[in-house]
Amino acid sequence: MVLFSLIFLCVSELIICVAGKLSASDLSILRAYSFKVDEHLTDEAFAKIPYAFPSEPVPSVDICRSRVQFLSGLKPERYDCCINSCCCFAGEHKDRVKCPYCKQDRYIFDRKGKRKPRKVFNYLPFIPRLVAMYANPTKAKESQYRAFEHKHTPGKIVDVFDSYIYRRLLGKKVVIGGNATSNQYFSDPRDVALGLSTDGFGPFKRRQTTSWPLLLFDYNLPPEIRFHKDNRIPLGSIPGPKKPIDWDSFAWPAFEEFMRLQHGVRAFDVLSDELFLLRGYLILVFGDIPAISMVMRMSGHNGISPCRMCKIRGVRVPNSRATTHYVPLDRSRHPTVQQSQSAIKKYDPAALPLRTEAEMLRQAREVRDTSIKGQKDQLSKKYGIKGVSILSHLRSLSFPLSFPYDFMHLIWENLIPNLILLWTGEFKGLGEGAGEYQFQPKVWEAIGAATVAASATIPSVFGARPPNPATNKSAYSAEAWSIWTMYLGPVLLRRRFRNQRYYKHFIELVRLLQICLQFEITTEDVQTVRRGFIKWVEDYEK
């Protein structure tokens, strides 16, 4: 740790003195190499540049690569990891030679007996990049948004800085490892508010392989540019082929940096021309449900306690082998619930049994400290928590509120496509029962055709052209579903249902979504959304 901070000091010194002028040849290298990286040129294609443009003096790819690394002062940290990507050999697994989960060897030995890691996790430290932002006049100015440009008005929610998870920290002493320090959260206008995101993505169409990129966002920047390409801070990608079992071990290097950033790191503020202690706090973690369940060490959306916000119990489809648990509010007619004395028959949507931080941590510790395996599994199933997350040591995060549900997957990737599957009779082979919501195939085809016909006259500022939902549903992106739902659906579905009440129910959803997407949300709006969704879900269950 001491050595590490020493190295870091040297790096920050380097950052401060390196910012001189670049030579013409360096600029030429940077231009060529930026072009290569932007356009994904292969090394072979890059080697052709001097022949294609003889007047441009571009050295070989290796020279360029090492020059770029030198000029950036940014070197990836390489951590060995399990060949099946179960865990990273960092933190508590640092000295292991076998993966504790799949028992695979960490090293491979060549003929001379020299050992080599079988797989490596490439981690990019983010502190040097935050430090560099304050040495850049434009970025340093933009970073003042949180402290100076954003004005909090009570009763209005415009940005994360109006939220409970941020405001509860203001004026409070920073707590590190159970000890309060002398400084307060966000007391310096330069204190950085950070958000972490991860997601599984499959690089290949025909393979199950997934990789889990880690990405950091700087919330000090104004919302218009916060998520821009140059402002996102990639931390590297957890290599596949499988979903990591022990995500915490991969998050270890980032966790170390978050801890250091809470204490403060030396940085130079170009605007006031002074050295200062740069501090930063992680306040949000987001992504889709499987990703966040992994990060929080929860059992996920199919478990007995599938919701990370409340303790609602899931029930299974009777007489079925499927282990998926579903969460209706009213399960009074379910055979298992009827037989059980203790099971709740109907949950009150206005008073769900919300999870609290203290309780979640207590449950997590209980699961961790149980050494009997059967008992451990039983407990973790009951609570929906598999263990203590490494992020729970960061007191700037609040469990579960700092891990909100993601609107994009929730609405555009799940709710709307599921409603359409219901309307077209394709939802899990379910008929309409006593309902009257299914469309005749001809009706749905007509709606599809009308969607396509409408596309030609919708100005492009609204977004990309939505494809035909009847014939080309796989081409729908989350954005296309949002355009279809918000602007086309209300018109195209009018008078199409055999019964008006399904249309009214859909329109009520659109109205609520519209409020959720407003740039400014008042306390009354929140109340409307709360009451509206309670009514909507209760109606959905009717």
Next chain:
Amino acid sequence: MGRGLREVSKFIYGIKLLPSDEHRMYYQYSPDRLSTCTVTVHALLHIADSIEASGPMWAYWAFPMERYCGSLTPAIRSRRFPFPSLDRYITELAQLTQIKMFHQLQDALSFKAPKHDSAGQFSDPACEYPNRMITYIYSNTAHRPNLRVTSSM
């Protein structure tokens, strides 16, 4: 549903009066239709709390993350070693961003025609046509913008 039938259903399920058919929606309180009640429907009940606790939906939705993942897919140039090639791309991109930050090269390395903030500065409110000003027009081929006079109504 007739009155008699209602009595029957009351008897069968032993619960209070079921909603009549004209109110039936999707789940219909039927255990066989349980699969309509997914966690995503339940999660709607947490949206209002979430806005108050964590801020507006756009501040933490997955669009920026998905966009980033989308930008990574073409970076995988090797089918045999997909992850090292991915790591190299992420690293090099971060290094270039860092250099841009040190040397204020954001514009120079953006490979786009420089932004002209000067557009509009030639307008003269005192002249005969106060709504006329000089702006730039862009075309795909011309690197240097041409000048033309447009109306800024």
